[in-house]
Amino acid sequence: MTMRSVAEIIAECQALYDDLDFTAARAWKAEVPGRIVVGYMPFYVPRELIHAAGGLPLGVLGGGDQLEVIQGDAYYQSYICRIPRSTIELGVTGRLDFLDAMLFPSICDVIRNLSGMWKIMFPKTSARYFDVPQNYRDDVGGVFYINELGELREILARLAGAPVTDAALRGAILLYNENRALVREVYAFRAREPWKAPSAEVYLLMRAGMVLPVARHSALMREYLAAAAAADRPRRDNSRVVINGAFCEQPPLNLIKSIELSGCYIVDDDFMLVNRWERADVATEGDPLAALAAAYLHGSVDTAAKYEPDRAHKGAWLIEQVRRSRAEGVIFATPSFCDPALLERPMLQRALAAHGIPCIAFKYAENSGQMQPIREQAGTFADSIKLWSAA
Amino acid sequence: MSPPAPVVKDSSMLKQKEMISGNYRRLETAAADGRKVVSTFVPGNLNELIMCFDVLNNLPEINAIQNGLRKKTGGYIMEAEKRGQSEDVCTYVKADLGMIAKGNIGPDGQKLPDPDLLLLSYTGCFTFMKWFELLRDHYGCETAMLHVPYQGDGRITANMIAYVVRQLREEVIPKLERLSGVKFDIDRLRENLARSARAEDDFVWVLETAKLRPSPIDAYFGGVYYIGPIFTAFRGTADAEDYYRLLRAEIAERIAAGQGPVTPAGDMPAERYRLVVEGPPNWTSFRDFWKMFYEDGAVVVASTYTKVGGLYDQGFRHDPAHPLESLAEYCLGCYTNRNLPARIDLIEQYMNDYQADGLLINSIKSCNSFSAGQLLVLREIERRTGKPAAFVESDLVDPRYFSPANIKNRLESYFQMIEQRRAGAAPARAA
Known part of the structure; x- marks a missing residue:
């Protein structure tokens, strides 16, 4: 089989990204009777459990800038972010009618309340608010979380019509460990040679x-890594930046492209934390639920939706991202009205300032169309980094 | 121009005012008196437990409300925004951070003490978590976190209770013991909880008098005064018990005299509309907002805001026989910790039990915990009850988001709609 080019691989990813009818997931479900598809919203759910139940975890990350939101707007006031209204739009237009269940992670009050709205509006789909512990002790938060995972396991077993065995769960953990390792590899590759892995491509690859x-x-x-490494692409004199704050409502693809076009290489981000939530492999020995819980409590990334028990540790993960990716600055790109990210931002800004890391901030919505101000702001930031580093 | 008429105040209001002032005085002299201070929140507060350690209770939400009522929050919010807080986020948080930035002068004009412990018992609102992280960032003091899971499926599970109790035992109580030097005494907690339960009985009696016609109380504008002691630093105290006994006697007198609610302008003359209200009030124009109701004879007979600190009218009581489990159940059961279907069921129940003419939603710009989903609440209640619902928008303590002309206009239209329904006009959607 001939190796596909980067363009061909990304074209496949782009088609999946553009398809708001989720045709690929529908086809996957139709292939084998009894398969289940479980939707989830950002930022984290234990996808291993869904896989172990013979299901497909399906990320529902809003409607982006291509979906015309008509009915969804009727459910929200003007001061609520965009993602719940476009998700409602996806629901009421039947685009999610093939889902067997929908999971709403513990991210903020809006997504939390959306879980209840889903129960009322789509009673045929099992809707569950998925709570995670904010206490990270094994004997406190860990016990709670293992029980919550157990409840979810039972729900999935009922939907699938068969028990979710430990063996199946260990197999799923292995597959996701491999997947996360590859995600880390793609991110490391981009940080090493960002001109060979433009962020819009990496984004589409992760969205796939x-x-x-x-x-x-x-x-x-794997295919992308091989093709991108082999591709000959011009290296630009861009500044290297980390994007922070975009972990829930996703930025439009054009925004990501605009940041790079303005002279910034994005060398790390928090766009889709679910695929790199666990920072190391989840244990495949022992009780698999305990292994998932331990990974959550002790080895997961930091984000605004998680409580940070140690004041001194606030911002440490972001600074580690900057160091590891050799970034020169941080862009806080935050969805409008995103409480967790906007409240977190001043604390992160202080942490960055203490380490002499420059940053800028702007807000967006998933359907933002006007990119000129973003380009100007990011471009000015890139220039100022170059000036400082030359000083 | 004649001076404004004096505001009418009942004895219970005067008592509560003295209780609140007394707490602020104790906070102001905490350092001199050698008292430790715990900052904590209203929904899911652990007052009975805090009292076991002889520490003082400071409530940033209440400071924001009191400052809002005194019209101080506009400047505080702008100060916080100047210092990097987004215009999009909770104005309680910004009012608090702005007050701290401007010297931490409390609502009564005296400097508030720095907290010795931030007791983060966040119930039904994610913002609390970030709020206390921001406060910790400022004060650098110790924080005790009590994570209260959300009732996603509309029920409290054994796992949730066990988790909260474990946190109380392993996290909260040890930190309070270390801070205060006082050993935890569960019998003392039982006594406090027993006092709470007695006050809760009287409180529920008061709330349920609104089922009468005319209602002797306003369960929203008046209700925010009635919840004061039981939601804040006084639940579990003898003072709170006395307050609710006094309040109950006052309301009993009003019923005997066939009187409606007391308002800032005196007794309300006639009850024309009975409403259920969902959402918190606006505090910066509280009196103006209230006036728009009582001037037109609108009485709020039940409200959801008065349940953010506990759903006592649904039968919950603090239980001395199961002290920690009871505290856990209390935290888990607060209104905004219930899922949306459960919230809608509760409002429907209020609409029926209190014979309301309609539902009014005061949608708060900076409170997603309440606001996200309210338009579905409105539709569902109209569908289930056939009664008209209306929607107004304001904010908690940001005066920039209170538009009196718009709100009054909407309310007047709403009252006309109720009249039309009464006159037998078919709802538009059924025509």
Whole structure:
């Protein structure tokens, strides 16, 4: 089989990204009777459990800038972010009617309340608010979380019509460990040679992982890594930046492209934390639920939706991202009205300032269309980094 | 121009005012008196437990409300925004951070003490978590976190209770013991909880008098005064018990005299509309907002805001026989910790039990915990009850988001709609 070019691989990812009818997931479900598809919103759910139940975890990350939101707007006031209204739009227009269940992670009050709205508006789909512990002790938060995972396991077993065995769960953990390792590899590759892995491509590659079976996505990442490494692309004198704050409502693809066009290489981000939530492999020995819980409590990334028990540690992960990716600055790109990210930002800004790391901030919506101000702001930031570093 | 008429105040209001002032005085002299201070929140507060350690209770939400009522929050919010807080986020948080930035002068004009412990018992609102992280960033003091899971499926599970109790035992109580030097005494907690339960009985009696016609109380504008002691630093105290006994007697007198609610302008003459209200009030124009109701004879007979600190009218009581479990159940059961279907069921129940003419939603710009989903609440209640619902928008303590002309206009239209329904006009959607 001939190796596909980067353009061909990304074209496949782009088609998946553009398809708001989730045709690939529908086809996957139709292939084998009894398969289940479980939707989830950002930022984290234990996808291993869904896979172990013979299901496909499907990331529902809003409607982006291509979906015309008509009915969804009727459910929200003007001062609520965009993602719940476009998600409602996806629901009421029947685009999610093939889902067997929908999970709403513990991210903010808006997504939390959306879980209840889903129960009322789409009673045929099992809707569950998925709570995670904010206490990180094994004997406190860990016990709670293992029980919550157990409840979810039971729900999935009922939907699938068969028990979710430990063996199946260990197999799923193995597959997701492999997938996360590849995600880390793609991110490391981009940080090393960002001109060879433009962020819009990396973004589309990661988005494909939201709708494809895990093994298929892992294969796609391998293919991309090989093709991107082989590609000859011009190296630009861009500034290297980390994006922070975009972990829930996603920025339009054009925004990501605009940041790079303005003279910034994005060398790390928090766009889709679910695919790199666990920073190391989840243990495949012992009780698999305990292994997932331990990974959550002790080895997951930091984000605004998580409580940070140690004041001194606030911002440490972001600074580590900057150091690891050799970034020169941080862009806080935050959805309008995103409480967790906007309240977190001043604390992160202080942490960055203490380490002499420059930053800028702007807000967006998933359907933002006007990119000129973003380009000007990011471009000015890139220039100022160059000036400082030359000083 | 004649001076404004004096505001009418009942004895219970005067008592509560003295209780609040007393707490602020104790906070102001905490350092001199050698008292430790714990900052904590209203929904899910652990007052009975805090009292076991002889520490003082400072409530940033209440400071924001009191400052809002005194029209101080506009400047505080702008100060916080100047210092990097987004215009999009909770104005309680910004009012608090702005007050701190401007010297931490409390609502009564005296400097508030720095907290010795931030007791983060966040119930039904994610913002609390970030709020206390921001306060910790400022004060650098110790924080005790009590994570209260959300009732996603509309029920409290054994796992949730066990988790909260474990946190109380392993996290909260040890930190309070270390801070205060006082050993935890569960019998003392039982006594406090027993006092709470007695006050809760009287409180519920008061709320349920609104089922009468005319209602002797306004369960929203008046209700925010009635919840004061039981939601804040006084639940579990003898003072709170006395307050609710006094309040109950006052309301009993009003019923005997066939009187409606007391308002800032005196007794309300006639009850024309009975409303259920969802959402918190606006505090910066509280009196103006209230006036728009009582001038037109609108009485709020039940409200959801008065349930953010506990759903006592649904049968919950603090239980001395199961002290920690009872505290856990209390935290888990607060109104905004219930899922949206459960909230809608509760409002429907209020509409029926209190014979309301309609539902009014005061949608708060900076409170997603309440606001996200309210338009579905409105539709569902109209569908289930056939009664008209209306929607106004304001904010908690940001005066920039209170537009009196718009709100009054909407309310007047709403009252006309109720009249039309009464006159037998078919709802538009059924025509």
